[in-house]
Amino acid sequence: EHLVESGGRLVQPGESLTLSCAASGFVFSDYSMNWVRQAPGKGLEWVAYISSLSGSIYYADSVQGRISVSRDNGHYLVFLEMKNLRGEDTGLYYCVRGGYCHGGRCFSAALDLWGQGTGVSVS
Amino acid sequence: DIQMTQSPSTVSASVGDTISIRCRASQPISSFLAWYQHKPETAPKLLIYQASTLQDGVPSRFVGIGSGTDFTLTIRGLQPDDFATYYCQQYASFSHTFGQGSTVE
Numbered sequence: 722e723h724l725v726e727s728g729g730r731l732v733q734p735g736e737s738l739t740l741s742c743a744a745s746g747f748v749f750s751d752y753s754m755n756w757v758r759q760a761p762g763k764g765l766e767w768v769a770y771i772s773s774l775s776g777s778i779y780y781a782d783s784v785q786g787r788i789s790v791s792r793d794n795g796h797y798l799v800f801l802e803m804k805n806l807r808g809e810d811t812g813l814y815y816c817v818r819g820g821y822c823h824g825g826r827c828f829s830a831a832l833d834l835w836g837q838g839t840g841v842s843v844s
Numbered sequence: 845d846i847q848m849t850q851s852p853s854t855v856s857a858s859v860g861d862t863i864s865i866r867c868r869a870s871q872p873i874s875s876f877l878a879w880y881q882h883k884p885e886t887a888p889k890l891l892i893y894q895a896s897t898l899q900d901g902v903p904s905r906f907v908g909i910g911s912g913t914d915f916t917l918t919i920r921g922l923q924p925d926d927f928a929t930y931y932c933q934q935y936a937s938f939s940h941t942f943g944q945g946s947t948v949e
Binding site: 755757764765767770777779780781782815819820829830831833835836838 | 845876878880882886887888889890893894899929931933935936937938939940941942943944945
C-alpha cells in the first residue's frame with residue numbers, strides 16, 4: 722500500500738498549483754482521502770477531505786475558497802488544486818488515507834496511510 | 845471547529861523512562877481520537893486510534909486512554925526509537941484537527 726505525491730514546486734504569491742497523489746496496493750475507491758500539510762517548523766494541519774465517491778468534501782477554514790480537492794478512482798489519483806497561493810501555504814503536503822463509505826454513509830477515521838509528501842514553496 | 849490542545853509541548857526524558865502526553869478537545873469527541881508519531885524527513889505514523897487501540901505493529905509500550913474531552917498517551921520504557929514528535933488528532937468531525945504536537949527529547 723503506497724501513496725506518492727507529486728507536483729510541489731516553487732511558485733510566486735498569487736499563482737496556482739495542482740498537487741497529485743497516486744495510490745497503489747489497495748482498493749482506492751473504498752477509501753476517503755485527505756490532504757495534510759506541515760509548514761516549516763510548525764505542526765501538522767489537516768487541509769482537505771474527499772469521500773470515496775467524491776460525494777462529501779470538506780476544507781479547513783484556512784484554505785476555504787482557495788483550494789479544491791478531487792479524485793479519479795479509475796486511475797487511483799487524488800488532486801489538490803490551490804489558487805491564489807500565499808506565503809503561509811508554504812510547506813510539505815501529505816496525501817493521506819482516512820475514512821470510508823459504506824451503505825451510502827461515510828465515516829471519518831484515523832489517518833492510517835501517508836505519502837512521503839511534496840514540498841510547496843510560495844515566495 | 846473542534847480545537848485540540850496538547851501538553852506539554854516538550855518532554856525531556858531518558859531511555860527507560862515512562863512519559864505521558866495529554867490532549868484535550870474543546871468539545872466531547874467520544875473516542876474519535878488518534879495519536880501519531882512524526883520524525884524528521886519521514887511521514888507521520890499512526891500509533892493509536894479510537895483513543896486506545898494500537899495500530900498493527902505498534903509496540904505495546906504505547907498506551908492510549910481517555911474519552912470525551914481528555915486523553916493521554918503514555919510511553920512505558922522509552923526506547924531510542926521513540927524520541928520524536930507526537931500529535932493527537934480528532935476525527936469526530938470530517939474536519940479533522942491536530943494538537944500542536946509534543947516533542948520527546
